[in-house]
Amino acid sequence: MSCRVGSTSSAPEGLWHWLGSIPHWIYPTALRRDGALWRQVVLWISGICLMVAVTGFWIGVLRLRWRRRYVGGAFTPYRGWMAWHHIAGLVGGMFVLTWMFSGWLSLNPGEYFAVRGPTRDMAV
Structure with a gap:
């Protein structure tokens, strides 16, 4: 260890x-020895984390007001550092969500991106 x-x-x-x-x-090491099990664990954990991140991002979006602004004309209900945290979370969240989603897709969930037909080696 x-x-x-x-x-x-x-x-x-x-x-x-x-x-x-x-x-x-x-x-x-015990989990890593079984590639299929490790892949499933990573897919499920990262999928759940991705849904939690989307939920947090969506809540951040719902807190914004573009038309009926908050007191003082602000479009976020927070003040000071919390307002900066809210805006930075939304901007950074777009990057993080696309990064997490591409990583999740790289594990080929459901094997949607697997080759379905014969490969070149099979055809020869």
């Missing part, structure tokens, strides 16, 4: 390295 980066890493640093790589990237 040791994931020490250098010989000067302390035990707490080693724990943080492990937490930052193994669970975050879903690479426990």
